[in-house]
Amino acid sequence: MTSKLSHIRADDLSIFQNALATYLAEVAPDADLSATPIATRALSEPDHISLWILQDDTRIGFAILRQTATNSRQLREFTIFPPHRRKHLGRDAAHLLFATYPGAWSLSVAANSPHAGAFWRATLNTLPSASGLRELAPELPTQSHKLAFTMLGDSNAA
Template structure:
């Protein structure tokens, strides 16, 4: 399993993966121009577009430094490509990602994202995060924790 920062040459392929992911998360939302995607190349010291996989890209993780004083990092987006799901890739990559960015994290999952709601508690336990706290409202479930 390998984790790397996406380079500019990977941007078109990653944009297609990101668009498919957003269409899956928000069906019926016709937004095709997402300004947040572009910021990952405009703010390289605060936003980190990762790809991960074995021999080729099999998913992505967008990490950002939030403006909240009690957080160091936020998982803005996390996706294992649909054809590679249920193989343990997401669980396997988290320790590598957290090792690159140790500190206080937040992961938010939309309440409409059943797969994400099932994935994150298991994945965070396996990644051995500390001080795990969870809160939720009608829109999202937020996990806050410390990763080393």
């Protein structure tokens, strides 16, 4: 089985909106979030990169990245769809993502997703190229905490 990342195209908008709506209902059920503006922004803003996570050409999840003004990246959203969880596919996808886009990173952990914090710590601790992992205060009430770290590698890889 081969994992890969593929850019989400504008003609995937309706599929992406549906996947994003399901994800938002899971991680922030009490928040008043609409998938439509988030998906539209993720596909149209020049500082956003939206990716399907594929396993043998099947969509098993997605990631939304944002390039900041300080040339670091924020992992805005990351999910593996429920039928594909608990198979190390999320870890493999995260490894591929960070290898593709080395440099400074941050990600926030959803308060409603207690397994996410453990997932990210375990995943980042298995990456020899990850350094400087630190926990920061959350930015939003829907978050439990934020993680910041640097992925070493060739900055021209992406």
